[in-house]
Structures are given as structure tokens and as C-alpha cells.
Amino acid sequence: MDRRSFLAVAGALAACARPTRSASPRSRSASPRSHTAAAAPSPASPAPQPSSPPPDRTVEVLDWTFQTELGGSKRAVILAPRPIPAGTRLPVLVALHGLGETTDPTTGAWGWAKSYGLDRTYDRLLHPPLFPEDFQGLVTSERLSEINESLAAAPLGGVIVACPYLPKDIGGATPIELYARWLGERLLPRVREELPARADVASTGIDGVSLGGWAAIRLAMSRPDLFGVVGALQPAIVDSAMVDAATSLIAQHLGKRPLRLVTSTEDMYRNTLVELDKRLTGKGVAHEFAITPGPHDYPWNKGPGGIEMLLWHDRTLHGGRGT
Structure with missing residues (x-):
């Protein structure tokens, strides 16, 4: 499948309804403790450890509006840890919501x-x-222990999380390139x-x-000049055709950055994501894969979604690899 066909398949997601509960997967069961891909590389040097945080750290929530341009109305909610020590600059994570919140810019x-x-998840971390x-x-008892041991050894460094509205027709009437331009500009x-x-x-x-x-x-x-670290929670890769296309394009465009x-x-997409993990590993694409x-x-x-996302990006964006 070429890139044009790939994007056409993906654009069909805009017509899908977000499920409220998925059926049990038909594939073989996999351990919920599958947290590390075989191909994931070790960091070139030891990760810098964040300093011990003050006990009064909180999370500030900001609500930003933007001009209606570059594809329509825009809005974003920002989560930022406080206080941020003078002279410190934090990494940035753009976090995108699911289909259920595409109803309007405020909800999204x-x-x-x-x-x-x-915001509560961030505060707990x-x-x-x-x-x-x-x-x-x-959560399994093993994973809970891993996370708590990691946080005891190195407290959360802190990231600024930008949560923009994602239109339902992303990849269709709202081209990926246009939305990426708004993110970057x-x-x-x-x-x-x-x-x-x-x-x-x-x-x-x-x-x-x-x-x-x-x-x-x-x-x-689309914009490797904007994002150096990439994650995806239960990404809507719906069938084997998308797995084929995703494998090829990820290997081509994302193979040298943390994924x-x-x-x-x-998860209704578990079977296809397990297959994608196998394909990427077979191609030697360094990545991490987790089943919770x-x-x-x-x-x-x-629960697991927000915790895994924040912790992994915090560790990775501060120079190491997540737990």
C-alpha cells in the first residue's frame, strides 16, 4: 500500500463511533506486563536524574483560545507543574484526545x-x-511496584502538557499537514x-x-521537525491493511526516535497492535510495547493510560527511557 492509500484508509476513522466497551480479544492472551520491546535501544549515556521535588508541587491548568484559522476553531488546555524553579525549562508533550471528545473545541x-x-493523575505522580x-x-502488582520504585529513585522531572482540540475529520476534511502547521506555528x-x-x-x-x-x-x-518523541495509547489501527502501511511508514519516518x-x-485494537509490534520488531525498528x-x-x-503516558514521556523527554 502506498502513502496515498494509507492516508485514505486512515481517513475512514472519522466515520467510526467511539466504543464504550470492547469485547474480549480473540487472539491469544498476552502478559499485561509486556513493557519493553525486544528492539528498544539503551540510551547512549546514563539518564540525568531530576532533582528531588519540593513537597508543595501542584499542577496548574490553563485554558487557551486561538483565532479561527488553519482548519477551524482551536482551543487548548495546558497542564504545567508548579513551582518551576527559576532558570529551569521543561519539555513539552502534546496530548491528543479520543473520538468521544471531538464534539466541539471546548470538550476536546x-x-x-x-x-x-x-490533572489528578499528574498530581499523584x-x-x-x-x-x-x-x-x-x-494494574498488576508487579507494574505498580516498578512504577513506585522508579518514582522513589527519581521523582518526576515535570513536563508541560498541551492538550489541544483534535477535530473529528482529522486526516480528511482537516488535512494532517494543516493541523500540524497549526501545532508548529x-x-x-x-x-x-x-x-x-x-x-x-x-x-x-x-x-x-x-x-x-x-x-x-x-x-x-508528517512533521519530524516538531516531535522527537512519539507515543500512542490504544491507537486506532483497525485492520491488517493499516498494519501493513503503518509498519512501512513508521520504519521509514520514525525508526530513529523513541517510540x-x-x-x-x-482493547478493541489489541490484535492489530500486537501484530504491529511483531512487524516492527521483525524490521528492526526500535520501539517499546506495553499491554496493560x-x-x-x-x-x-x-488510570493506566494517563499514568503510562506521563511517566514514559517524563523519563524520555528528560533524556532517558521510561519505566
């Missing part, structure tokens, strides 16, 4: 903070240890102007869930 921009509770209820009960410059944010590509990540996960991969491929794919035991407990639904977004 607030998707991660309000619908998925990312700043004040460990975490407990099973922080994962909505969707409007959203990211404003983040760096109004907040102490780093501006280099290696310190800028993108991620998202479901529709937003697939859009994150496509945006990173992580996350699915779950009851849980459904393709809001409890997962509020």
Missing part, C-alpha cells in the same frame, strides 16, 4: 483534564507512592512564549489515545 481541549482526569485505585484497579510557539518550555525537537513529544493515538503517529511522521505503543487486554489490564474506555484513560 478539556478531554484529558476533565474527561480523563489527567508528583506525590507518590501510587495505589491500585490510581489505576482504577487496572501557533500552539507550540505560544507554549514556549508564555511558559518556561524547551524549544528543541528532542524535548518535544506527542501522544494520544485511540483516534488521538493514531493521529499522533501520523502528525509525527512507544500501548494497548490493553480488552483494562478496556478501551474511560476508566483506562483515567
